[in-house]
Amino acid sequence: MESYTAVKHLHVTAAYLSLIFFVLRAFWSVNENSVLKARWVKIAPHVIDTALLAFGVALAVMLNFWPLPGWLTAKIVALIVYIVLGTVAIKRGATPASRALFAVAAVAVFAYILGAATQHSALSWLAAA
Template structure:
């Protein structure tokens, strides 16, 4: 189980890095800061999110999650929604106000994903009530 714990910690660390860097990029997008066009800013999220996904898949394999439990399937659907919202928030939103709105909604979806993972329920944080 030591390898499971290490992979889980790496997955959680990548998740926190992902949301921190998303918030930073969303701020730069809304404030129309040119640092958003820097090469490292465009590459870093792909590295972080690839690690996040790889560690998540590794955990699912280690725990023999097939068929997927409902909470994990809900988490994956929410991840796709988060990605779509994030692209609007960072680069596809026509105005800073639109980008800010979609960034806020993406953060809410990310919070749902964390809740689904922590509670092992598609109800996310509501399952704790």
């Protein structure tokens, strides 16, 4: 079980790094900061998110999650929504205001994902009530 705990902690750490770096890049995008064009800024999210996904898959395998429980399926669907919103927030938004709006929406979806993961429910934080 020690390996499970280590992988879980690595997954959670990668999730928080992903969120922090997303918020930073969204801030730069809204402020039209040229640092977004830096090579390391373009590469880092892919490294972090690949680690996040790899640790998530490792956890699912370790816990023998097949078929996927409903909360995990909801989390994966929400992840796709988060990615789409994040792309608009950082790259595709026409104006700084629209990028800010999409960034806030993406963070809200991230909060849902966190709730679904911690509550083990597709109701996310509502399941805690």
